[in-house]
Each structure stands twice: as structure tokens, then as C-alpha cells.
Amino acid sequence: MTLPQIDHTHDAALKSWVPSADNHPEFPIQNLPFGVFSPQARAARIGVAIGDYVVDLAALRDILPEAASEALVQPNLNALFALPAQDRRALRLRLSELLSDDTLSGAVVPALYPQAEVTLHLPARIGDYTDFYVGIHHATNVGKLFRPDNPLLPNYKYVPIGYHGRASSVRPSGEPVVRPRGQRKAPDADAPVFEPSARLDYELELGIWVAQGNALGTTIPIGQASEHIAGISLLNDWSARDVQAWEYQPLGPFLAKNFHTTVSPWVVTTEALAPYRIAQPPRPEGDPAPLPYLLDVQDQAQGALSLTLSVWFSSAKMREEGRAPLRLSEGPASNMYWTLAQIVAHHASNGCNLNPGDLLGSGTISGPTPESYGSLLEITEGGKRPFTLPTGETRSFLQNGDEISITASAHAPGRASIGFGECRAVILATPA
Amino acid sequence: MTLPQIDHTHDAALKSWVPSADNHPEFPIQNLPFGVFSPQARAARIGVAIGDYVVDLAALRDILPEAASEALVQPNLNALFALPAQDRRALRLRLSELLSDDTLSGAVVPALYPQAEVTLHLPARIGDYTDFYVGIHHATNVGKLFRPDNPLLPNYKYVPIGYHGRASSVRPSGEPVVRPRGQRKAPDADAPVFEPSARLDYELELGIWVAQGNALGTTIPIGQASEHIAGISLLNDWSARDVQAWEYQPLGPFLAKNFHTTVSPWVVTTEALAPYRIAQPPRPEGDPAPLPYLLDVQDQAQGALSLTLSVWFSSAKMREEGRAPLRLSEGPASNMYWTLAQIVAHHASNGCNLNPGDLLGSGTISGPTPESYGSLLEITEGGKRPFTLPTGETRSFLQNGDEISITASAHAPGRASIGFGECRAVILATPA
Numbered sequence: 001m002t003l004p005q006i007d008h009t010h011d012a013a014l015k016s017w018v019p020s021a022d023n024h025p026e027f028p029i030q031n032l033p034f035g036v037f038s039p040q041a042r043a044a045r046i047g048v049a050i051g052d053y054v055v056d057l058a059a060l061r062d063i064l065p066e067a068a069s070e071a072l073v074q075p076n077l078n079a080l081f082a083l084p085a086q087d088r089r090a091l092r093l094r095l096s097e098l099l100s101d102d103t104l105s106g107a108v109v110p111a112l113y114p115q116a117e118v119t120l121h122l123p124a125r126i127g128d129y130t131d132f133y134v135g136i137h138h139a140t141n142v143g144k145l146f147r148p149d150n151p152l153l154p155n156y157k158y159v160p161i162g163y164h165g166r167a168s169s170v171r172p173s174g175e176p177v178v179r180p181r182g183q184r185k186a187p188d189a190d191a192p193v194f195e196p197s198a199r200l201d202y203e204l205e206l207g208i209w210v211a212q213g214n215a216l217g218t219t220i221p222i223g224q225a226s227e228h229i230a231g232i233s234l235l236n237d238w239s240a241r242d243v244q245a246w247e248y249q250p251l252g253p254f255l256a257k258n259f260h261t262t263v264s265p266w267v268v269t270t271e272a273l274a275p276y277r278i279a280q281p282p283r284p285e286g287d288p289a290p291l292p293y294l295l296d297v298q299d300q301a302q303g304a305l306s307l308t309l310s311v312w313f314s315s316a317k318m319r320e321e322g323r324a325p326l327r328l329s330e331g332p333a334s335n336m337y338w339t340l341a342q343i344v345a346h347h348a349s350n351g352c353n354l355n356p357g358d359l360l361g362s363g364t365i366s367g368p369t370p371e372s373y374g375s376l377l378e379i380t381e382g383g384k385r386p387f388t389l390p391t392g393e394t395r396s397f398l399q400n401g402d403e404i405s406i407t408a409s410a411h412a413p414g415r416a417s418i419g420f421g422e423c424r425a426v427i428l429a430t431p432a
Numbered sequence: 433m434t435l436p437q438i439d440h441t442h443d444a445a446l447k448s449w450v451p452s453a454d455n456h457p458e459f460p461i462q463n464l465p466f467g468v469f470s471p472q473a474r475a476a477r478i479g480v481a482i483g484d485y486v487v488d489l490a491a492l493r494d495i496l497p498e499a500a501s502e503a504l505v506q507p508n509l510n511a512l513f514a515l516p517a518q519d520r521r522a523l524r525l526r527l528s529e530l531l532s533d534d535t536l537s538g539a540v541v542p543a544l545y546p547q548a549e550v551t552l553h554l555p556a557r558i559g560d561y562t563d564f565y566v567g568i569h570h571a572t573n574v575g576k577l578f579r580p581d582n583p584l585l586p587n588y589k590y591v592p593i594g595y596h597g598r599a600s601s602v603r604p605s606g607e608p609v610v611r612p613r614g615q616r617k618a619p620d621a622d623a624p625v626f627e628p629s630a631r632l633d634y635e636l637e638l639g640i641w642v643a644q645g646n647a648l649g650t651t652i653p654i655g656q657a658s659e660h661i662a663g664i665s666l667l668n669d670w671s672a673r674d675v676q677a678w679e680y681q682p683l684g685p686f687l688a689k690n691f692h693t694t695v696s697p698w699v700v701t702t703e704a705l706a707p708y709r710i711a712q713p714p715r716p717e718g719d720p721a722p723l724p725y726l727l728d729v730q731d732q733a734q735g736a737l738s739l740t741l742s743v744w745f746s747s748a749k750m751r752e753e754g755r756a757p758l759r760l761s762e763g764p765a766s767n768m769y770w771t772l773a774q775i776v777a778h779h780a781s782n783g784c785n786l787n788p789g790d791l792l793g794s795g796t797i798s799g800p801t802p803e804s805y806g807s808l809l810e811i812t813e814g815g816k817r818p819f820t821l822p823t824g825e826t827r828s829f830l831q832n833g834d835e836i837s838i839t840a841s842a843h844a845p846g847r848a849s850i851g852f853g854e855c856r857a858v859i860l861a862t863p864a
Contacts, residue, residue: 130686147682158615159624180782217692250579252683255781291615350614
């Protein structure tokens with residue numbers, strides 16, 4: 001396993017001359033996530049977030065490493081993701097230098113835009129989107145609701161379970177979600193009805209962006225898998241639970257999921273995450289070891305991430321009354337039964353070709369207790385236990401006007417914390 | 433429902449000046465399927481098949497309708513598929529004229545290439561690939577093997593069951609299939625092994641190419657769905673049955689299917705298929721009527737297609753001995769429980785956005801009897817009843833060197849038959 005190394009770009013003492021960057025809760029100079037943005041009405045271009053600003057990398061390409069030059073003038077990050085890992089690292093090193101050394105600020109300042117004045121887009125043209133199911137507490141909780149006698153199926157501890165999702169309906173943070181219609185059948189009804197979903201839910205996930213891919217018929221060995229990960233974003237896999245329950249057998253979720261998926265627009269790179277790597281939690285006594293094609297000593301020792309994930313809720317009425325969002329849950333990303341590298345190695349283990357810019361969802365990340373559950377399905381026990389909002393309203397599932405925002409931060413002793421930006425969207429009513 | 437009309441381009445008496453075209457079993461002038469080809473080592477371009485030739489449409493764009501001009505110089509059919517249906521129809525009318533009127537042949541002859549001398553590519557850049565499950569006999573046969581007590585689930589007759597597949601691994605006819613490795617667990621084993629699949633299979637399907645799409649959050653009403661279908665190809669959804677059995681619960685097939693999907697490279701257009709439309713077979717007594725969003729009187733009356741589908745098999749030894757391929761099955765496409773229009777309308781019914789060039793598989797099309805089963809899983813009853821080849825070899829599932837080819841023809845009284853070309857691939861051994 002060749003994991004990115006911790007270097008001086010991660011030093012907590014490193015400062016930036018960019019106003020607002022130092023001690024920024026999400027985008028200090030130690031982060032430097034990539035994204036795609038438009039200044040006002042102008043064309044989409046590649047940028048890097050620093051403090052409250054974004055740097056236009058195309059404008060700086062003459063002072064950035066030549067190996068990245070061609071990739072930096074594209075309208076998405078696919079070509080940048082396709083670069084060899086050492087070229088992506090060289091770009092990070094140079095950006096860190098340009099944004100910390102104030103004698104170099106003259107060349108960079110004209111390329112700085114306030115984030116508040118730009119539009120953020122999807123970071124990549126997503127060829128294929130795959131969603132996994134590696135949050136073991138979520139799998140257990142949901143399994144209990146769908147299959148009370150059989151929550152965790154026999155394959156779960158051997159197979160990083162995943163399925164293909166819809167690439168076309170992945171949208172950046174901020175785009176509203178239209179409540180879908182769908183078939184749903186009440187347990188005591190003779191036949192289904194086709195109506196707007198009455199059990200609309202969110203799912204807290206991480207999104208993995210694929211870096212270099214593999215050719216069809218070849219694999220990505222577990223020892224090389226982390227080099228094939230460009231970085232991660234936050235992901236909300238919106239789900240219509242009533243549609244899902246009726247349609248999902250035998251081929252899996254389809255229209256219950258593919259109406260909209262939200263991702264945070266900044267890609268926090270594998271390189272930026274180097275200091276926040278931790279050991280994969282040991283498997284419970286009695287669980288099988290991963291099969292050899294999924295087992296790597298370094299991945300087990302450093303393949304998990306020290307991230308705190310939070311979900312925030314506000315109703316339209318809460319916003320009207322000026323109330324702060326309600327935190328629905330908070331928990332660590334280490335509640336994943338498989339590492340990111342295992343997800344990637346498994347996906348390519350049959351020769352399936354991954355491409356730069358492909359997006360892989362982790363699956364819902366829940367903790368073992370309700371304070372860390374990653375979906376309303378779990379929090380309200382399938383709607384049986386509604387909760388009360390500060391306005392006196394109650395919720396079992398999402399209502400029109402409700403807004404969900406996912407945030408995250410990476411922590412390590414003696415290190416600056418870094419964040420991911422927002423993965424946010426509001427629910428709109430189904431059109432007539 | 434606005435189905436394409438039968439016009440003079442379909443007349444059985446219409447002749448072409450192109451040698452080999454008249455009475456051609458697949459590509460007479462009544463067909464005119466679109467595809468993408470490279471003459472020798474030159475760049476990919478759009479063509480139309482006629483007899484044993486392909487016409488370079490980019491080379492003819494000055495004498496083709498201006499509305500299609502921009503689309504005709506692309507390296508794939510996506511922009512052509514995105515044109516309004518009347519523009520695609522105008523292009524067909526003009527091509528029929530150019531290829532039948534020998535006074536116009538002078539301008540066309542320089543753009544003709546023998547098909548034997550060109551390379552055929554995927555017809556479109558596939559944004560998303562979805563696979564359905566509308567072959568009711570297949571669903572019943574397979575259901576019996578996976579769930580003996582419960583072959584056809586309660587949702588089957590209400591929901592056109594589908595799931596997302598892998599776009600990146602769809603390949604044109606002729607590209608070999610590498611046998612995938614995967615996890616499989618014998619019923620009496622304690623744990624799975626990770627080995628080359630021992631139960632590799634094919635699936636006989638139709639592939640639907642999406643024409644104009646819909647915006648996210650909007651739908652495609654059943655009455656307009658046929659206008660969103662550019663045409664169809666033949667599709668082989670290669671399947672690793674041992675991997676599928678172990679991995680598919682609860683989220684559906686994943687690595688068992690996404691290692692390779694083969695499509696025939698010619699897109700037989702909705703316009704070309706107009707004369708071969710037939711009534712959707714009436715549902716068996718007691719089956720529910722489709723819900724209103726899937727029900728259209730004209731679609732029920734003319735939404736099915738009179739196609740005969742055939743699957744051909746040859747082993748390496750059969751080819752060495754100069755033996756003809758063995759026909760494994762033959763049956764009509766009318767063994768589909770849902771029409772193509774119902775598939776499209778359902779897919780977009782929740783606001784999921786379809787895009788031009790998206791590919792939708794029908795699901796395996798089997799008939800009620802073994803002569804028309806569309807997979808080895810059904811023909812050999814899950815491997816329990818191997819069959820014998822003319823060489824004396826036997827088969828339960830596919831061996832390395834085996835080749836599967838799917839062909840089809842459309843028939844109607846008093847009309848020329850038209851074909852689809854080949855959907856063919858050979859199985860290669862798993863690399864060491």
C-alpha cells in the first residue's frame with residue numbers, strides 16, 4: 001500500500017497570506033481541496049479553496065507544474081484526476097508554496113475570487129456512480145426494518161456490498177430536490193398507488209472520486225488502491241423509503257434512489273487527508289478476516305479516516321423564525337466495515353474498469369447509537385418514533401421545505417482541522 | 433402515443449442501386465440503421481448500413497438535411513439521437529432517396545465503404561446504462577432457481593423492474609470477454625472463495641437507445657415515450673451466476689454483471705421498425721392492468737415488436753473442426769411483459785433524467801419453453817442438465833473459447849425482413 005506521506009504542507013504552523021485562511025474551520029492552507037467554479041456568469045474552471053476564497057488554477061497555469069498544465073484548463077477535474085499521483089502531489093506542493101510565501105502573492109492575487117461570489121459545480125463529469133453499503137450499523141439497523149429475522153445477510157462480512165447508481169442525477173450542493181412520485185403499497189392494500197413519496201429520507205455518506213482508472217479486464221490490487229483515489233466529498237443519497245420497500249426485490253433500489261444525489265463540490269484530496277489516517281477498527285471477535293484480495297497490512301493500519309460527520313436539519317418554519325439548524329446526528333467515519341481502498345479493490349476485482357471522475361458512495365454511515373444514525377429511517381425507526389422540532393413541528397420523514405446539510409471535519413492531534421464544505425439541499429413539492 | 437408512421441421508405445418494392453442491398457437479409461434499403469465506424473485506421477464517424485456497405489454520413493452532409501448537419505460530424509450518435517423526432521425522420525427520408533434513386537448515386541459512391549473493411553464502434557457515448565427485467569418467462573424461470581417458493585415477487589406485475597448497470601464496460605460486438613474472478617460460496621462451504629467464475633452465462637436482451645431526454649425533476653408521459661427512443665440493438669448481459677448468487681442480496685447484481693456487456697453496433701431506428709409493430713400480448717387472466725402512468729391505448733395496440741431472436745453457440749473445437757454454430761434458442765420478442773414505451777416512462781416517472789445515448793436493456797427475453805430460453809441458467813436448469821455439442825463436448829455454462837452470437841430479424845406480412853447485425857463475443861481465460 002502506497003499511502004500519501006505527511007509533509008510540510010500539513011504543518012499546523014504553516015500560514016497563508018490569503019485573508020481568512022489562517023484558522024479557517026474548513027479551508028486552511030493545510031487543506032487545498034479542488035473544485036470547479038464559475039465566477040459570475042463566466043465559464044466553469046478549476047479552482048482550489050483557501051479560506052473564504054477560491055483560486056483560479058487555469059489563470060495560474062504558467063506558474064504551476066507543467067505536468068498539470070493541460071488538465072488545469074479543462075472545465076472539470078477528470079483530467080487532473082487522471083494524472084499520476086506524483087503529479088497531483090507536485091501540484092499540491094506548489095500551491096502550498098504559492099499560498100504561503102507572501103513574496104509570491106502578487107502573481108496569485110488576480111486569480112482569487114471570494115467564494116461567496118462564485119457558483120460551484122460538480123467537480124467531475126461522472127462516468128459511472130456506484131453506491132456501497134459499508135456502514136455496518138446502518139446495514140444492521142435497516143436490515144432489521146426490512147428483514148426483521150435476518151438483518152445482516154451472510155455475505156455482508158465477506159463482500160463490500162455495492163450496486164450501481166445513477167450518474168445523471170448527481171447534483172452539487174444547493175440544487176433543490178424535487179420530491180419524486182413512485183409506486184408504493186401499504187402492507188394491507190391490495191395494490192400499489194402511484195403518488196408522491198410519503199417517506200422521503202436522506203443518507204449520510206462519503207463520496208470517493210476515482211483518480212487513475214484501470215483497463216477493462218484488469219484489476220486494481222489492494223496494495224495500489226489508494227493511488228486510485230483522488231479524494232473525497234460528502235454525499236447525500238436521497239431515498240424514497242416507500243418506493244424502495246416495494247420495488248427493491250429482487251434487483252435492488254432503482255427509482256427510490258435515482259431521482260437525485262447531492263455531493264459537496266470540493267474534493268478533499270487523498271494527499272490532504274494523509275495526517276488524518278487511522279487504523280481500521282478491529283473486526284468484532286468471530287468475524288471472518290477479509291479474503292486475501294481485500295487484505296493489506298498497511299491498509300488495515302492506516303486505511304480509515306479520523307472524520308467527524310454531522311447532519312443538520314431545518315424546516316421552512318425554523319428558517320422563517322430565524323432558528324439555527326438542528327443537529328440530527330454526529331459520528332465518526334470509522335463506522336465503516338470496509339476501507340476506501342477495499343471498496344476500490346473490490347469494485348475492480350472482476351475486471352470492471354473504473355475511470356477518472358467515477359464516483360463511489362460509501363453507503364450510509366451510522367454509529368451504534370441513535371445520536372449517530374445517518375438516516376431518518378433509523379432515527380425514527382421507520383417512522384414509528386417522530387421527533388419534535390424547536391418550532392413544535394414533528395417529523396418522521398422529510399416534508400417539503402425541509403433542508404438537510406451534511407458537514408464533516410478531519411481531526412488529528414497537533415494538526416489543523418480541515419473541512420469539506422457543505423452538502424446541502426432543500427425539498428421541493430412534486431410538480432402537479 | 434405518437435408512433436412513427438409507415439411510409440414509402442418501408443415499401444417492400446423499394447430497390448437500392450447499392451450492390452448487395454436488394455434482398456439483403458439484414459440491411460436492405462428498408463432498414464438504414466445508424467452506427468459509428470472507422471475506415472481502416474481513420475477517425476470514427478457516423479454511418480448507415482446498406483447491404484454489405486456502410487455510407488459515411490459526414491462525407492454526405494452537404495446533401496443531407498441541414499438540421500442534422502452538426503450531428504453528422506460527431507464521433508458518436510449522441511447528438512443525432514438528441515434531434516427532434518421529425519429531424520431524424522427527415523434524415524431517413526433523404527437517405528432512402530439518395531440510396532434508391534440511381535441518378536443520385538454519383539454523389540454517394542465515394543462515401544461507400546465495404547463493411548468488411550471497417551471497424552464498428554459503440555454507437556453512442558453511454559451516459560447511464562440501465563437493465564430491466566421484463567422477460568416474464570425468464571423472471572419466472574430464474575426466480576424458481578433462486579427462490580423456489582417465490583419465483584415471481586408480488587411487485588413484478590406492477591413495476592417494470594430495473595436496476596442500474598455499468599456504462600463503462602459496455603463494448604461493441606466482437607470484443608472478447610475476460611472471464612471474471614469473484615467471490616462464490618458453495619452451499620455446503622463455510623466461507624466463500626475468490627476464483628474465476630465457474631458459471632459464466634449469457635443473457636439475450638434488446639438494448640434501447642434513448643433519443644431526446646428529460647430534465648431532472650420532470651417525467652416522460654407514456655403517450656410521448658416512443659419519441660424518446662432512437663432505436664434498438666441486440667444486447668448480451670454476460671453474467672457470472674455463482675458470483676451473482678452470493679453477492680446479489682440485498683442490493684442486486686453488481687460484480688456478477690458489470691465486467692462486460694456486449695451490444696450490436698447498428699441502431700435499428702424506431703422509424704425503421706414502424707411496419708413491425710404489433711399489439712402487446714394481452715395479460716393473462718387475473719393479472720392487474722398497468723397503473724395509469726404506464727397505460728396508453730395506442731401503446732397497448734402497437735407497442736410490441738414482431739422480432740425473432742436467436743442465440744448461436746460455438747466452442748473453440750467446433751470452430752477448429754469447421755462446424756456451423758449451434759442454435760441454442762429462438763423466440764419472439766413479444767415475451768416481454770412491458771413495452772419499450774412503458775420501460776422509458778417508468779424510468780423517468782420519478783423525475784430521473786434520461787439523456788440521449790443512454791442505454792436500457794430489456795432484461796433476458798425467454799419464451800415459455802426450453803427452445804426459447806434466453807440464458808444457459810434456464811436451458812441447463814442451473815447446470816443440472818448439461819447439453820452435448822456436435823463435437824461430443826458438453827456444456828452447463830460457458831467455457832473459455834466459447835462464442836455466443838445473438839441475431840434477430842423483424843418480420844411483417846408483405847414487408848421485407850430487416851436484421852440487426854451481430855452481437856457476438858468469445859470468452860477468454862482469466863489472466864493469471
